[in-house]
Amino acid sequence: MDDALLLVDRHPDRVIAQLNRPDKRNAIDREMIDALHLLCAELEVEPRTLILTGSGDDFAAGADIAQLRARRAEDAHRGINAMAFIRIHELPMPVIAALDGYALGGGAELAYAADIRIATPRLKIGNPEPNLGIMAAAGATWRLREIVGDGLASEMLLTGRTVTADDALAVGLVSGIHAPGDLLSAAHAIADRIAAADPLAIRHTKTALRAPRDAHPAIDGDLQAELFESPEKMRRMTEFLERKGRR
Ligand code: COA
Secondary structure (H helix, E strand, O other), rough: HHHEEEEEEEEEEEEEEEOOOOHHOEEEEEHHHHHHHHHHHHHHHHOOOEEEOOOOOOEEOOOOOHHHHHHHHHHHHHHHHHHHHHHHHHOOOEEEEEEOOEEEEEHHHHOOOOEEEEEOOOOOOOHHHHHHHHOOOHHHHHHHHHOOOOOHHHHEEEHHOOOHHHHHHHHOOOOOOOOHHHHHHHHHHHHHHHHHHHHHHHHHHHHHHHOOOOOHHHHHHHHHHHHHHHHHHHEEEEHHHOOOOOO
């Protein structure tokens, strides 16, 4: 099941997950959400960087509208997409979203759940949910605001305006724009930089980045304390100093 709707390519330091429903512009349905949960379970046990991408020319044009139409109040309370995207956001290692074409509705919210977003010039990202009689309830109202600020997030969510790749870059919604043929290699280059660092230092940095404001600076001290005692810190710093002839 997950092999069909979510193509997963596993490597020792990273996993590439491709939303794979190109005939429906990768609209996110329940089976895809189940596959994302399975992948999260795997990455929680064996942490690796995750690259999320789409098939065809799009990332994802939203949650599956045919399934959304059938959902009722109790489904809303279950937060079917929201819970999966929270789990992705909380993965121990970084999540990189490589965005092409449409990233709308739930597709945009999946992208907002990533730590790093890059795009092609074809990106159109936003949340048109109110046009369908619903609201964006899988992360946009808090994550988009955290990423781009209250002014633009409010405008996007209240008007349904999608933004282009250039606009997204200008406001920090994506951190780079690459030709469609280079998108995945650009995501791998980011994963390479992450892989060159100490995985525990990366994990602790992500934990601190995601901690609530009032947890700082205590949480930073606790996490750094563990790193200060780690053999890998000693090894990396000693190697640096020896390379500089400063032992
Ligand atoms: N859910 C289910 N199916 C979707 C979908 C979604 N969110 N987005 C696209 N599709 C399907 C279309 O129904 C169509 O299927 P079909 O070929 O069986 O008819 C197929 O994907 C291709 O989309 P189509 O609409 O023909 O492409 P287009 O280039 O004319 O338009 C979009 C592209 C993205 C502008 C348009 O598909 C759209 O508006 N999608 C919905 C966007 C949205 O509101 N998302 C928020 C949902 S929470």
